[in-house]
Amino acid sequence: MNNEEFTYNRENYEDLGLRDAQMLMVDILREVHKLCEKHGLKYFLDAGTLLGAVRHKGFIPWDDDVDIGMLREDYNRFLEIAKKELPNHLFLQTFETDKYYDVYPVPCKIRYNDTIFLEGDRKEDNYKMNNGVYIDVFPYDSLPKHRITYKIQRTLSYNILKSFKRIRDIPEKLSLKNRVTYSFYRLMVKMFPNKRRLKFFEFLIKWNDINSEYMAYGLDTYWSEYVYKKSDYFDLVKLEFEGIDLYAPKNYDTILTQLYGDYMTLPKKEHRVWHAKEMKKLKSKS
Incomplete structure (x- = not known):
């Protein structure tokens, strides 16, 4: 419900x-x-x-x-x-x-x-x-076979999640540089509403190797630096x-x-x- x-x-x-x-x-x-x-x-x-x-x-x-x-x-x-x-x-x-x-x-x-x-x-x-x-x-997600794949996954997912949070807490006054940055955030939010964002993360997760010896916080979270x-x-x-x-x-x-x-x-x-x-x-x- x-x-x-x-x-x-x-x-x-x-x-x-x-x-x-x-x-x-x-x-x-x-x-x-x-x-x-x-x-x-x-x-x-x-x-x-x-x-x-x-x-x-x-x-x-x-x-x-x-x-x-x-x-x-x-x-x-x-x-x-x-x-x-x-x-x-x-x-x-x-x-x-x-x-x-x-x-x-x-x-x-x-x-x-x-x-x-x-x-x-x-x-x-x-x-x-x-x-x-x-x-x-x-x-928690198993890691892909190649480190570069993990970096690509995390760069994509992190920037999408970051965009939603930053747009929610946008400052009242923005410098010219920050206006450009927030334009990027707005584009990400527009491109990835909830259903599309979740589907995209499901796509990224398919790159993982379930038999990997390593795991990390899921792609739908921020914390890529913790690998176990x-x-x-x-x-x-x-x-x-x-x-x-x-x-x-x-x-x-x-x-x-x-x-x-x-x-x-x-x-x-x-x-x-x-x-x-x-x-x-x-x-x-x-």
């Missing part, structure tokens, strides 16, 4: 604390884990969520998001299954299920209905899409996260070291920040 235009009336909502929001994310994780177990899909804790599991056995205390990953084959199956089997309090958010969705480098979120989670990295908030508390679900050995991920192991056992890469130390260096050392207090500028939940009906 496609999401209809969302209306947000602050009077109907009350503040949601960070820890309460984290527990809603755990509920989403639990439901995703159950679906994946039921259908034999492989997922793994990713990025800061993986770090939290290893260092804190749960959330990094100041963290307010959750990331999991799946290889493309499992990711595609997950999308079809989640459309039908997610419980009613959760919403599968993609460019197909929510026509107002505009977080372009993140192709899938699972949202908790009747909540609000607004982030501080936008020029203007999009109140039409579902803005509930969420977890991110990232596809599949052997560091599979077979997956289980780690405790907020009292439940969830799947994680086998050689998580190697991956976390690649991402963060000395990952067991806490960052300085001034760097312990979170994304949300507003977290709320629908008031209970009396």
